Amino acid sequence: MADWYTTFANSGFGTTITKQLGLPRPAVLRRYEPGQPLLPGPAVVGSAGDGRLRDTVTAVLRDAGVTVQSPVTADGGTDGAKPAAVILDATGVTGPGDLAGAHDFLAPAIKRLRASGRVLILAAPPTDADSPAQAAARQAVDGLVRSIAKELRGGSTANAVFVPEGAEDSLAGPLRFFLSGRSAYVDGQLLTVSPADVPADQDEERPLAGTVAVVTGAARGIGAEIARVMARDGAHVVAVDIPAAGDNLAQVANEIGGTALQLDITAAEAPQRLVEHLRERHSADGRQGVDVIVHNAGITRDKLLVNMDAARWNSVMAVNLQAQLDITQALLDSDTLQPGARVVCVSSQSGIAGNRGQTNYAASKAGVIGMVRAWAPLFAERGATINAVAPGFIITEMTATMPFGTREVGSRINSLQQGGLPVDVAETIAWLAQPGSAGVNGQTVRVCGQSMLGA
Structure with missing residues (x-):
């Protein structure tokens, strides 16, 4: 499915009509396709203060075949074509005065940024600052990047x-993600990396080759797309869904060359059944179990809180939150998770911003974020990671049944002025599942086009 208005507005007739009526024309986003370069043009790299990451960034870019330009000068002069990315190393800022250097570099560079460009700011965590002034300058990056995201177009x-x-060695994976087409619908977000053992080499075309990945709720919609992207990246996917969705589940599994497992994840025996399936079907050559778990299965049972019965509340909590806790704990207890495993949990923008008529759903999805944060230290001890992805308005068969006005408002109230696609969620999850994402742990990444709702 696609955003109908974006498709229309970028057609020949639609372009004319929107221009005449003064209507917005959302851009066609640069999304990832296998074999495409990291960037469709050069990158310009600059710094504010005495940054420590500029050489690391330059090395990653050149290794990916990206031409690195000198910073744009104040009068707009450059040493080449319009940049496809603008990267600021702000790790050296020590106080508010150093932020002038950020402005001096970013303003002229962003002015020349080509369509579907990327702006990325690197900074040291405010929590590690040596003084209030340094903490203030580092925290300023938060407001700076969120505001830039709202100003960008195209x-x-x-x-x-x-x-x-x-944590310098943990930067390459996030750097590639945010610059690539994989992050097309990730905008205005801040991520913190941590020190980790990151593999020196990763096959960027098939980073999940040789892995086993479990995807729950895989029979349709976002779950089916997650399964497809994981398989495209090399994983053998165990597609899980309820028996009632068996036909669709088998179709998805056959399409990607994976395995279908019919399982009600809320059943008391579900965690052990999954453990046994993984041990029986995916244990060989000294390995047992699974490399990636994607907790995608979720339901809604909407009603105003004062009118919500216990069945609606309990069913949403059981599927969206308790099942993730129970299955993950069973995998930990049984040592079924491989060393270096990745667990990715699907939360929601509603879990951050709340939503009228969705107290049960929003509470369950906020709970997912708390679970991820609490488990992150234990996973780090095992050389593994656990993270969450929080989708915003994603165009699916479910959203197609919404009233027209509700659907259009949901699609447009973000900086990219359009709804996301299931592949946008899938690409972010697949990135978090990569070996190169070892330094990303306990994080929640919103895939919402910088929605105006929530943080």
Whole structure:
């Protein structure tokens, strides 16, 4: 499915009509396709203060075949074509005065940014600052990047990564993600990386080759797309869904060359059944179990809180939250998770911003974020990671049944002025599942086009 208005507005007739009526024309986003370059043009890299990451960034870019330009000068001069990415190393800021350097670099560079460009700001965490002035300057990056994201047009995005001392080796994976088409619908977000053992080499075309990945709720919609993207990236996917969705589940599994497992994840025996299935079907050559778990299964049972019965409340909590807790704990207890495993949990924008008539759903999805944050230290001890993805308005068969006005408002109230696609969620999850994402742990990444709702 696609955003009908974006498709219309970028057609020949639609372009004419929207221009005459003064209507917005959302850009066609640059999304990832296998074999495409990291960036469709050069990148310009600059710094504010005495940054420590510029050489690391330059090395990653050149290794990916990206031409690195000198910073744009104040009068607009450059040493080449319009940049496809603008990257600021702000790890050296020590006080508010240093932020002038951020302005001096970013303003002329962003002015020349091509369509579907990327702005990325790298900074040290405010929590690690040595003084209130330094903490203030580092925290300023938060407001800076969120505001830049709201100012950009043409499908361009702006994001930030906080990189503490000692976590420099964890930067390459997030850097590639935020610059690539994989992050097309991730905008105005801040991510913190941590020190980790990151593999020196990763096959960027098939980073999940040789892995086993479980995807729950895989029979349709976002879950089916997650399964497809994981398989495209090399994983053998165990597609899980309820028996009632068996036909669709088998179709998805056959399409991607995976395995279908019919399982009600809320059943008391479900965690052990999954463990046994993984041990019986995916244990060989000294390995047992699974490399990636994607907790995608979820339901809605909407009603105003004062009118909500216990069945609606309990069923949503059981599927959206308790099942994730129970299955993950069973995998931990049985040592079924491989060393370096990745667990990715699907939360929601509603879990951050709340939503009228969705107290049960929003509470369950907020709970997912708390679960991820609490489990992150234990996963780090095992060389594994656990993260969450929080989708915003994603165009699916379910949203197609919404009233027209509700659907259109939901699609437009973000900086990219359009609804996201299931593949946008899938790409973010697949990135978090990569070996190169070892330094991303306990994080929640919103895939919402920088929605105006919530943080």
